[in-house]
Amino acid sequence: MIYLIGFMGSGKTTVANELSKKIHLPYIEMDESIEKNCGMSIKEMFKTHGETFFRDKETEFLKSLTNKAIVSTGGGVVLREENREYLKNGLSIYLKAEWKTIVERLTSDTDRPLWKGDEKEKKQRFEDRLKLYREAANEVVSVDWKTPEEIADEIWARLK
Numbered sequence: 749m750i751y752l753i754g755f756m757g758s759g760k761t762t763v764a765n766e767l768s769k770k771i772h773l774p775y776i777e778m779d780e781s782i783e784k785n786c787g788m789s790i791k792e793m794f795k796t797h798g799e800t801f802f803r804d805k806e807t808e809f810l811k812s813l814t815n816k817a818i819v820s821t822g823g824g825v826v827l828r829e830e831n832r833e834y835l836k837n838g839l840s841i842y843l844k845a846e847w848k849t850i851v852e853r854l855t856s857d858t859d860r861p862l863w864k865g866d867e868k869e870k871k872q873r874f875e876d877r878l879k880l881y882r883e884a885a886n887e888v889v890s891v892d893w894k895t896p897e898e899i900a901d902e903i904w905a906r907l908k
């Protein structure tokens with residue numbers, strides 16, 4: 749299993765799509781799959797059942813995958829230690845983005861329930877997560893100033 753991990757907006761979905769075409773492996777979108785399984789959007793899930801409910805579903809889904817695939821994970825999948833250990837046992841690639849890159853990409857986003865609050869709150873969440881991504885990663889790839897294709901090529905080169 750190849751897991752792409754990283755903060756919201758780092759490009760996991762975009763790069764998973766690109767990598768999938770390159771190496772002919774199916775790609776799974778964790779957020780979307782969980783939404784489908786639960787019959788509601790993540791935004792709705794946070795609102796009606798709370799974050800813990802979503803995090804339980806996330807761990808459950810992560811551990812349920814069996815067939816080899818590229819998995820675009822949710823940005824917060826690294827919050828639980830058991831998930832970090834699980835990811836590290838596969839092949840997990842951390843798409844590392846600068847704060848500035850994230851802000852540029854998510855400026856007008858309203859769908860991500862944890863992309864909220866003032867700039868300071870969002871930046872704090874970003875900084876608190878950095879060490880968790882590193883802890884869960886087998887490989888780190890910087891994504892700033894690179895096209896999705898260049899990033900997919902770099903990942904592919906490291907996998908060979």
Ligand SMILES: Nc1ncnc2c1ncn2[C@@H]1O[C@H](COP(=O)(O)OP(=O)(O)OP(=O)(O)O)[C@@H](O)[C@H]1O
Nearest residue numbers: 755756757758759760761762822823853894895896
């Ligand atoms: N390398 C890139 N260069 C320029 N724009 C990019 C790049 N990668 C992603 N983007 C853009 O940034 C935004 C966020 O990307 P994407 O949805 O792939 O991130 P994500 O890591 O999957 O986020 P989330 O964790 O919230 O699902 C999208 O609008 C996407 O088109």
Ligand SMILES: O=C(O)C1=C[C@@H](O)[C@@H](O)[C@H](O)C1
Nearest residue numbers: 756779822823824860861862
């Ligand atoms: O960073 C996070 O905690 C999240 C990222 C998204 O991918 C979703 O999984 C959800 O919005 C939570």
Ligand SMILES: [Mg+2]
Nearest residue numbers: 760761779820
């Ligand atoms: Mg995504």
